[in-house]
Amino acid sequence: MAHKFKELQIWKRSRLFCSEIYAITSKFPDSEKFGLTNQLRRASVSIPSNIAEGSSRNSNKDFARFLQISIGSAYEIETQLLISADLNFILDNELQSCLSELGEIIKMISKFKSTLI
Template sequence: MTQGYRDFVVWQQAMDVAVETYRLTSSFPKEEMFGLTSQMRRAAVSIASNIAEGEGRKSKNEFSHFLGIALGSKSELETQLILSERVNLLKTTDTEPIKKSLDDIGKMLTALRRKIGSQKNLE
């Protein structure tokens, strides 16, 4: 039995990234709670959420659109991770694994969008 978006490896990895983002930002100073902490957590959650929402719409056009939003959130989180390194909130050794996961997620999202686009053209 398929479970929709939960069957997508990209959604599963995006969920792992969200959990890791929460872990990494838990050590941020309290004054960042409504700044970088909040921004990073929202961006991380947005990746998996947009995959789920797009698939749930049951429209290839809308799914592709929401995958594009997920790609944007992925780039946003990458930028915030780099900023966190530059302002000495995180070490590169802490961010490298999550940035690698984000690279993989980006490739999977792009491939999925292409696949959906080719299916739209066949209908």
């Protein structure tokens, strides 16, 4: 049973979050282009991408597995944002805003995942 991922709030919200990560990392030092900038961008793209890919699977169990991968990417982002703050690449208010939104996305994905199992 395929889900219409474009209608899922978790997909919409994580897609918007991805744009926020791109905006924030665009201010990182050029020396980080292949480091934290790349890592954060890839992980942020991974969240909505895995939701979309999982939605195409034939079983809820498979979809739940892709949602778990999305959650893993979210925790990766959290760690990378904290490291970025440690290195003074990100302002405290940006960090708090991102962590808050990321927490909400994780909760939403987890809640949705629990309806599939």
